[in-house]
Amino acid sequence: MIRFLCFVLRHLQLSTLENPKSMSRAALLAALVLIGCFTGHAQSPSARFSISGMVQDQAGAAIVGARIELGAPNIPGIQSTTTDQAGQFEFKRIAAGKYPLRVSSQGFESTTLDVTVGSQAPAPLQVVMAVASLRQETTVTSEPAKISTEATDNKDTVGLTEQSLSNLPVFDQDYIGAMSRFLDPGSVGTNGVTLVVNGMEVNNLGVSPSAIKEIKINQDPYSAEYQRPGRGRIEVTTKPGSPEYHGTLNFIFRDAHLNARDPFALTRPPEQRRIYEGYLSGPIRSSKKTSFLFSVSRKEEDLQSVVVAEGPAGAIRANVPAPSRTLLLSGQISHTVSDTNTFSIRESLLVESVNNQNVGGTTLAEAGVNSRNMEQEITFSQQTVLSPKLVNNFRLLLGVESQSAESVTRNRRIVVLDAFTGGGAQADYLRTEYHAQLMEVLSYSTGKHLIKGGINVPDLSRRGFDNNINSAGTFYFSTLADYAQGRPFSFVLQQGNGHIVFLEKAIGLFAQDEYHLRKNLMLSFGLRYDWQNYFHDNNNFAPRFSFAYAPGNSQKTVFRGGAGIFNDRSGARPIQDILLFNGSRLRQYVILNPTYPDPLAANGTLTAQPVSVTRLAPNINIPYTIQYSFSMERQLQKTTTLAITYLGARGVDQFRSRDINAPLPPNYSARPDSSIGVLREIESQGRRLTNALEITLRGNVTRFFNGMTQYRLASAHDNTSGITYFPPNAYDLSGEWGRSDFDRRHRFELLGTINPGKLFNLGASVSLYSGQPYTLTTGLDQFHIGTANARPAGVPRNSLQGPAYADLDLRWSRDFSVRKGKKKDEGVKATVAVDAFNVLNEVNYSSFIGNLSSPFFGQAIASQPPRRLQFSFRLKF
Secondary structure (H helix, E strand, C coil): CHHHHHHHHHHHHHHHHHCHHHHHHHHHHHHHHHHHHHCCCCCCCCCCEEEEEEEEECCCCECCCCEEEEECCCCCCEEEEECCCCCEEEEEEECCEEEEEEEECCCECCEEEEEEECCCCCCCEEEEECECCCCCCCCCCCCCCCCCCCHHHCCCCEEEEHHHHHHCCCHHHCHHHHHHHHCCHHHCECCECEEEECCEEECCCCCCHHHEEEEEECCCCCCCCCCCCHHHEEEEEECCCCCCCEEEEEEEEEEHHHCCCCCCCCCCCCCEEEEEEEEEEEECCCCCCEEEEEEEEEEEEEEEEEEEEEECCEEEEEEEEEEEEEEEEEEEEEEEEECCEEEEEEEEEEEEEEEEECCEECECHHHCEEEEEEEEEEEEEEEEEEECCEEEEEEEEEEEEEEEEEECCCCCEEEECCCEEECCCCEEEEEEEEEEEEEEEEEEEECCEEEEEEEEEEEEEEEEEEEEECCCCEEEECCHHHHHCCCCCEEEEEEECCEEEEEEEEEEEEEEEEEEEECCEEEEEEEEEEEECCCCCCCCEEEEEEEEECCCCCCCEEEEEEEEEEECCCCHHHHHHHHHCCCCCEEEEEEECCCCCCCCCCCCCHHHCCEEEEEECCCCCCCEEEEEEEEEEEEEECCEEEEEEEEEEEEEEEEEEEECCCCCCCCCCCCCCCCEEEEEEEEEEEEEEEEEEEEEEEEECCCCEEEEEEEEEEEEEECCCCCCCCCCCCCCCCCCCEECCCCCCEEEEEEEEECCCCCCEEEEEEEEECCCEECCECCCCCCCCCCCCCCCCCCCCCCEECCCEEEEEEEEEEEEEEEECCCCCCEEEEEEEEEEECCCCCCCEEEECCECCCCCCCCEEEECCCCEEEEEEEEEC
C-alpha cells in the first residue's frame, strides 16, 4: 500500500515540474496523502484469550468482508478486522473485560453487541445480519440507539433493499429508473449516470430485477474509489449464490382499457404490456461450496406514440404503434475454493428491439427508426482474504455489443422547426463494441485505519461505427410559410467513408484512508487519478476529504462534511466525431439558403461546397467539479433520523461546442475561411454553479409508516448545456449564463410503506417538483450558421419557466402462504398486487415550445403518462 502511495506522489511531482501552474494544487494533494499515510495506529492491550465468531445473513450464507470493530475498555480506540471467506473472524490475545463489538457490511443493518471475556475464552459468536431496509440502523444492546460515524453510514443516503423495492410502487420493476429521481443532475457526468454493480462501473445491470439485493445513491459521497460523487452514481448489489434453493417468479400485466386517456390523444391507444421475470438460486449437486444463480426477464410491450404536429393542411393528430421486445438472460456460478478464496463467473445476454422509435410530438410516423441492440457479457469476480486484515477484490468484465438503427423510410428528411418532422429519419447506422472493464481493490484494516487502494478501468474498448446518417440529406425550414414557398434556410448532407474503428481507454487509480481518530471522530483522506486517451492533460488528480464527528457520549448527533474534486469523461461520441469529420473521411456539407427540392440547382456541384470539420480545441482539458457539503444528522427516535445537508458545487472547464469559423459580425455574411464550412471545436470553457439544501427524514416516522421523505431547495446556473451544445452567436457569449437545463427550485420526495395489519401492505410514492426552464428562440438563422437557435436580443438562455410536476403512486399487496416451511422465512409465499401510477390523473405537461416561429409557441406538445394500473403476481420460495 505504501509503495502505491509513493508511486502516486512521484507522478504528482513529475506533473508539477512539467506544469508549474499546478503547484498549489499539487501541494494540497501531497498534504492529504501524507496525512492519511502517517497518522498513528492504535495500540493493543495485553491479552489472554481470543474472541471469534461467524457472520451470516438471514438465509445462513456467510458474509465475506464484513467489518468487525472491537472496542477496548478504558482505552481509547478500536481494533478491527474483516470476515474471511467462510464469514469467520478472530481477535487474539484479548484481556478480560466487557467489550462492545460492532458488525457492519454493505447492504445489511449494522449490529452491535456486548462481549464479556472472563476467566476463560468466550464461546464463538454467531452474528446474523438482517438485510438493510428503509429502517435505520439497529443495535443489539441495552444502550440507546446511536448514529455511526462510518463514512458509508451517512443518513442522506437513499437506499432500498429487495424487501423495500417489492413493497413500493415501481413501474415495470424499473428499479434503476425509480431511484434516478434522487440523483443530482449537476453531479452526473457527460457520459451519463454512473452505474456501479457489485463495486464495478458497468454499462448495464446484467441481472433481472428480482436478483437485486440493494440499490443505493449517495453512499460515502467523497469516496476516492469512484470517479463521480455520490449523487451522480447508482450502486447496485446483486444477490449471491445460495447454499439452499431460493427463487422468485413475477408476472406483470398492464392494459390500456384500465388506463386514463393521454390528454393529447384523440382516442385511447390500444396498449398492453406483459413482463415475465424471475430468478432461481441454489447449490449445485448439494455442494456446500458451489452454487448457481439464474435470472431471466422477458418484456413484451405493445405501446403507442402520440403525434401532435402541424402541417400545411392543418393539425396532425395520430397514435402510432411503437412495439418493443426485450429479453435478458443471466447465469452465475459461485465456488468457494477455500476459507480464504472464492470466485464467481456470470454471463449475461441482452436482446432488444424497438419499432417506430423517436416518433411522437412533432415527429411523424414516416420519420421513425427501427432499432436493434444485442449485448453479451461475461464477468469474473474473485475475493481473496490474504489475512484477517487484508482483503483483495478483483473483477474483470469482457463484453461485445452490437446496435443498429434503420430508418422506416429512406426519403430526404424534412424539418419544419417545432411544427413537423417528416420524410425519412436519415438515422441509419451500425455500432459495434468489444470492451473490457476491470477493477481491483485492496482493503487493509489495522487499528484505527481502513486503507483501500486499487485500480479501475471503466472503459477499454474497440469501437466500430458505420455512419450512414443524413446520406440523402435534410432540409430545414423556419416556418410553415417558408415550407409552403419552398424556402429552406439550410440543407445538411453527409457523403464519403462513414466507417471508423478506434480504441477508447479510460483508467483510474485511487488510494483512501478512513481513519477513526477517536470513537466519535472519523477522518477520510483520498486521492484519485483519472486518465483518458485523446486528451493530453495528465494532471487529473482528484483529492477527496470527509469527516464525521459526534459530540458528547450519546452519539445522537453527528456532523459530517467533505470536499473533493471529481473529473469528467467525454464518452465515445466526441472521439468518433473528431475521427470521422476530419475534412476528408466523412464529408459533411451545410448549404445555406438552398433551392428546393434540388439543393444544388443554384449552388453548383457538391464538390464545390466547403466541408465541415470537427476537432478538439488545442487547450482542451478534462472538465472537473469541485463539490463540498456539510450536514447535521440527528437521531430523533430509536429508528428515526433527520439529516440536514448543504451541498455546493463548482463546475470548471465544462464541455461545449463552438463554430469558430462562423460568419463574422456585424453582418454575419461570410465565413473567415471560405474553404471550410462549420468548424466545430469542442472546448472546455464552460462553468457551472449549484447550491442546494436538503432535509431528509427517514425510518419509522409513525407506528404504521416506515420510509423516507426528502425536501430539496436548490439553484443551478451554467453557460453550457453539454458537449453538443452550440451557443447561437459564437462571438458573443454574454447571454449564455443562465439557469441550468435541470434547475428546479423545489423538490419533494416521499417513499414508504404503511402496514395497518396483516390484511395488506400499502406502498406510497409522492413526487412534487417546481418547473424547469426552457429557452426562448426566434426560429431564424440570423447568424447564417445553418442552425436556427438564435435568441431575441438581450434574452439569456433558459429564460422561460415550465410548469410544476405532481405525482402520487400507490401499491396494494397481499401475501398468501402457499406452503409453510420449518422456519419463519422459509416455505412458499404468493403475493398479489395492484399498482396505480399518477393516481390523481394529474396532467403534467412537458416538451414546451419556446420557438417564436412555431405554431405551438408557449404550448406543450406532450405530457407525462396519465393514470395507469398495473397488476402483478409473485411466487417466492
